[in-house]
Amino acid sequence: MKLASPPELACRDVVEVVSDYLEHALSAENQAHVEQHFLVCPPCSAYLAQMKRSIELSAALRTSAGESSAVAPGLLQAFRDRKVR
Amino acid sequence: MGRPEDDEVLAALRAGDERAFVRLVATHQAAFRRLARVWVRDEAAAEDVVQKTWLVVLDGLAGFEGRSALRTWLYGILLNVARSHARAERRNVSMSTLVADETATLEPAVDAARFQGDGDRWAGHWLESPLPFPDPSAELERQELRRLLETAIFELPPAMRQVLVLCDVEGLSGEEARNIAGISATHQRGLLHRARSKLRTLLERHFAEVRRS
Secondary structure (H helix, E strand, C coil): CCCCCCCCCCHHHHCCCHHHHHCCCCCHHHHHHHHHHHHHCHHHHHHHHHHHHHHHHHHHCCCCCCCCCCCCHHHHHHHHHCCCC | CCCHHHHHHHHHHHCCCHHHHHHHHHHHHHHHHHHHHCCCCCHHHHHHHHHHHHHHHHHHHCCCCCCCCHHHHHHHHHHHHHHHHHHHCCCCCCHHHHHHHHHCCCCCCCCHHHECCCCCCCCCCECCCCCCCCCCCCHHHHHHHHHHHHHHHHHCCHHHHHHHHHHHHCCCCHHHHHHHHCCCHHHHHHHHHHHHHHHHHHHHHHHHHHHHC
């Protein structure tokens, strides 16, 4: 897929590649076009910031769950019983 | 032969070092539970999956050759166990079918009504700029946001949920996620894009409601 160059690149198309842009999964040319679009388009920059924040909030679910990470007693016994080596 | 950090852990486990096993469990247990919940209906079933997975891991450790990273191997086992569990609950868990279904159509990341129409001078450009997501200051708001997001992730279609949890919740690279999930790069990126777009839309609505109230 080839994106239009910045003057013709529409916001409607940019939002479809923001995830790939963040993953550096676009071709170098497309990555550069999107980058340039963000420089001149405050609404798309605002959208990008929303997307980054949304990803941060997902990542925050990883922490502070406060769940036990203890090994169940039966499991430790299973470790002892098995010949892992 | 594998990665040096994995080799060290594996050597300790194979030498019967209990502390190494306890550390391994502590490192991955929470992620195991979250990944299991992608596929099974409740916390109790997820806990069963996690415990069963560790037993499969113990059985497989001696034969693990380090062709993939230890974490990739562990998460792959967890997902196999979780999917067998879901199959026993008679749920369709064929990754290829789910991926095909979930990527068959592309609904726009953002509602078309948010952009200027094709006849306009600035066709395809925003009518109004998206607003920044505020940082909730109060603990109660943070908890509410967390619950909202957890529910939203759980309501994503399964293949999208799988990829989003691996990439964004667990923070794995796209490459690691697709190795674990057994899907192509194109599908992994497409699913991640769709899942992220849905969550962003939901958060935008949530914050708009908060602003109004």
